[in-house]
Amino acid sequence: MISAVVPPIVADQSDRAIVNAPVKLLTAPINGDIESLSTAAGREVNAGDELAHISNARLDRTTLIMLEQKASDARQKLAATQEKLSSDLSYLAKLNGEIDGQLAQMKSQFISQIEELRAKVAESDSLGGAQKAQVDRQTKMVERNIASMDMLNPTLKRYSAARHNTDSEKAKLDQKINQLEALEKGIYVGDDLLSLATLVQKRRDIDLDSKRLAIEATELSAQLADQKGPIEAERIRLDKLSEAQVHVPSQGMVLSVEASEGRHVRAGDALASLVDCEQQFVVAIFSYRQGQNLAAGTHVRIDGAPFKSGIVTSLVPKTSDKLDERYAVPFPQTERREMYAIVMPEQKDGDGLRTESEEAGQSSPCAVGKWVTVTRDNGPAVPSMSVVWRQLATFVNSWGSANAQSLHERTDAVIPK
Template sequence: MIDRSNGATARKHQAILRVSAVGVAGLLSILMVTAVAPPIVADQSDRAVVNAPVTLLTAPISGEIDALTALPGSDVRDGDRLAQIRNPRLDRSTLISLEEKSSDARQKLDATRAKRESDLAYVASLDTELASQTDQLRAQFQSQIEELRARVAQSNAMSGEKKALVERQNNMVTRAAASIEMVRPTAQQYNAALHNADAETAKLNQKQAQLGALNRGVYVGDELIALNNLAQKRRDIGLDAKRMEIEEKQLSAVLADLESMIDLEQSRLASLSAADVLSRGGGKVLTIGAAAGRHVNAGDTISSIVDCDKRFVVAIFSYRQGQNMMPGTRVRIDGSSFRSGIISAVLPKTSDKADERFAVPFPQTERRELYAIITPDGADGNGSQAQQAATSGVPACPVGQWVTVTRDNGVVPSMSVSWRRLGHFVASWTRDAGLHTDTAQNSPLDSDTRRAGLDRLQAAFHSPRPQAEKPDEDREPGARALASQ
């Protein structure tokens, strides 16, 4: 009897061990299947976050922040001044050098202009003197020409007289009334009279040529040497005046260029001495990267502004769902003010440089996963954000909020979402059962209550519930500030 009872007990223990091993193996298999298989083919993802583009406002100049009016989470409009920067320590050496060059050029220009005016005045006086002496010489030449004309006429008359005398004596010689020796002196006097007439005519022509040259401004002759020197000096002074005029134009152009450069340098220094950091579009202030009184360099980030009207959802799905998550696919969004949306793009990966353009970094993907960019319905409508926030009680700008994305008509849920919903249901069921036990004084549940519990358990795996947000440590401080608005 003892041996039989011991054998039955041993077989019972072995059966219990086998059942326990099979149960543990089955449980591990279920856990492995639910942990590996559903994420690959799941139509649902809780690794989704609300994101929005940000605008970085940088310091246009180096200096100290004199005033800072931006606060994290505050609303701003296009053109609002968020900060004021001043820089009293500017390098003005370039401006000083340009002003010195401008002063030298202005002094040279004034000296050149004065020299030119002096030359012009001297030229005017020389012109007056030349005109006066030319008039005197012209009158003198006119009188000399008249005198020479009279002498030419006199010489012609004397030559005519001598010619008549020679002819009479030649007639007398022909008639043998006089000798040939008597004609020779008279012929010589006649030749002398002809030469004298030619000389007077030559002098007359010379004076007429000098008068014509004088009228044309050509000074030839002994009488015109002084006037020629005066005209030469006038030409030299006139050329110097022309040279001063050219130099004056050059200096004027140089001075104009220097004044233009001075104006540009003054404008540059004015822009570098003080500047305002203005908002380039509306939105909410996400972060503040500086404080009042702090020294910043040009290009340092002062603030970042998130445009909540252009918000979108970034969700992670398996690459096997790429065909099901094509652009244009409608999805459901749980846990935020918007309930649905359309996939606008599918990205295989992202980078740190691309993440800088958005309010929060994209969630980290694992191997063979992709990003689905979802545009919520009504995200670009005017006033939709405030209305949704007022009706649903969720943050007005839910940037950084974790949500659950489910493809419309999706059949494979995410196991993490299912386990969480099951935990919520069990917790609520336990609380409801405790309350019912307290009120019914531990009365047994009937078949209707058991059936209702099973129906609620089945509905928990299929009906969406708002997902709890991820811990705040996973989000940036600016996103937490916006979510708390």
Template sequence: MSVLLVSAVAPPIIADQSDRAVVNAPLTLLTAPIDGEVGSLSKQIRNAVEPGDSLARISNARVDESALMALEQKTSDERAKLEATKQKKESDRAYVNALDSEISSQTETLRTQFQSEIVALRAKVAESDSLSGAKKALVDRQSTLVARNVASMDMLNPTKAQYSAALHNADAERAKLNQKIAQLDALQKGIYVGDDLVAIGILVQKRRDISLDATRMQIEEKELSASLRDHQSLVDKERQRLAILADADVTASTPGTILTMGVTPGRRVNAGDAVASLVDCDKRFVAAIFSYRQSQSMKVGTRVHIDNADFKSGIVEAILPKTTDKVDERYAVPFPQTERRELYAIITPDERDSEVVNSEPVATSSETTPCTVGQWVTVTKDKALIPSMSVTWHRAEKLIASWNADKGPAPGDSKKSTLSAGIAALIAEFRSAASAAQPAVP
């Protein structure tokens, strides 16, 4: 009996069977995207979800809107500056148009005036040339008379003086004519020089200054428009951010089944708090512990039988020497703790196995968790020869309990007879397990 008890609790070394196996599945943790209060829950534990399905809605009435108010104030200031700049630009352009009209009118008036003065000066020049020609002829005639001693020099000298004066007068009139012609040419070329052009020159300078100011207003308008667009974009983005922070749905990103719900309606949560967890039942597996001595026989591809699960067979997909806490976080339940010189056999359900096994009920089976995640199962290699002592002991214990319940205690039975009966039943169980493990002989 002592040997049996020791073998039952000792680590299996060469057993082809293990009851240190648990059903596991990949875990996806859903967290709260914002701070707020949980509203209604649209899903419950064990409900299947698809990507995009909403599990809960979170509302936050205490969103800080100070940044939005500051941005809106800046946007309002930029818009007011832009409107003032547009009005100043339009005013400058209207003033420039008025100056252009005034300059054009005065230019046309001066052009007409200069043309009239040029005509008059040309007449005066012609008159002066004619007068100087007459005086020259008179001087020549009197000079001939003086040369013949018919007339005296007293008569010739005044005539020469008059002739010289006529020449100077003709030159003066010609100079005035040239000046007016030059002023007319300058006026037509936009060069405003001279006393007659001072007024129009002042208007042209003022027009140039106002035009430059209008150009500056146009440049400033473009800068303010770009700045206003940037501020408005920031306001829109801030409003979108606040809308997201005010109401948000907790949605599933992957398909799965809800394993846990960590919140209730009305509960206050912070961003990042766990709301629910999902398990992917399509990727469930069994993590079973075997001895290192079984690494050759439990290689990848080995078929096994599984008891106490809703699938009766599986295939070894991987062999892991150990695991870590970081790896455990990605699954619904932690991997069972291994002892020295033990390993994990990762077993996936056999796709060809579509039947559901009515195994012995387990207290924490599928009644509380989806797809039997977290349920302890027994894994037996196909054509197993050496059963696990702990499994055999457990079965024998249940057999003895059922045998005692059926027979009932006899009045004269002693503890020794009860123990003998239990040992006999245990030996029979061992023999039945060994015979079941032997391959059939044709």
């Protein structure tokens, strides 16, 4: 009873220790069917290895179709607008040529008419002067009673008619001059300019329509440019949702596989759980009385683990099911007045995580679930009785095997074949 009760209370050694490591849950990033699953429970994997390939053929493309339809409508409307704008500009160029030709013709015609009217005004002035001279001569003759008023009245009427004719020609001349000046300013007055005014009005209407079409084409181009962003983003989103490859984030060992090939999964469904071998640690059970001796920072020796030594990082009084779910194996069950010592590996020269199998030429970076023995450094030599009995049993077994082998060899030497 003494050997069973006293040593666990004061022992600096515990064989109730197990190698543990955090577990990472690998989930499906998209909805779809698992086309390939290249892993199995217990398999060791490296960072970047492909775990699964998921494809989704039942992808909803309604949003992309709607966006592309809007873009197609805008593109067709833009093409029609640009074609109509090009037609208007071509027609406008022809109108400008026709108007320029008629303007030059009308200016030349007005200049000729003005010269003709100026000649007629000069002629009317000359005729009016001649009539005035005749009126003056006959008036003097009537004053001298040489002629009668019957002779003077027709002459007065002809003189008045000549003056009116001169005024009429001057009015025509002024009208043509005003028309020419107005024509040069872009104002079209008179019946002879009606056809030209119609062409100019049509040109104005076509020009306004072309400007409106140019603005509409600019708006449609900007609308198309704005729609390219959402369409491209939607295509990228669909590409991501249509196919995905799940890669291993870090080196470790596959603890369990939750899916199979051909299975339909939803985003967030578990595919596998990965033991993070780079974060291995040891959970050891000690008595509460060893709390002061196993404070954080205490160095310990570890037998049977991938790492030969470690440092106590924390003491945990108890665990829970929720905490155990985060690790590869549950913490060992404690008895009354016992606690957990969390031991992290102490790596030296890069060899702290090599296992015995690795040293023999095999790759085995994970020793999760392996029972080990933890011994406090620089402490009194109070071993665990279970360790003592196990070592004694190992010694007896090895001694018995050696004796049996020696007896067999002597027997073979005595008895002839």
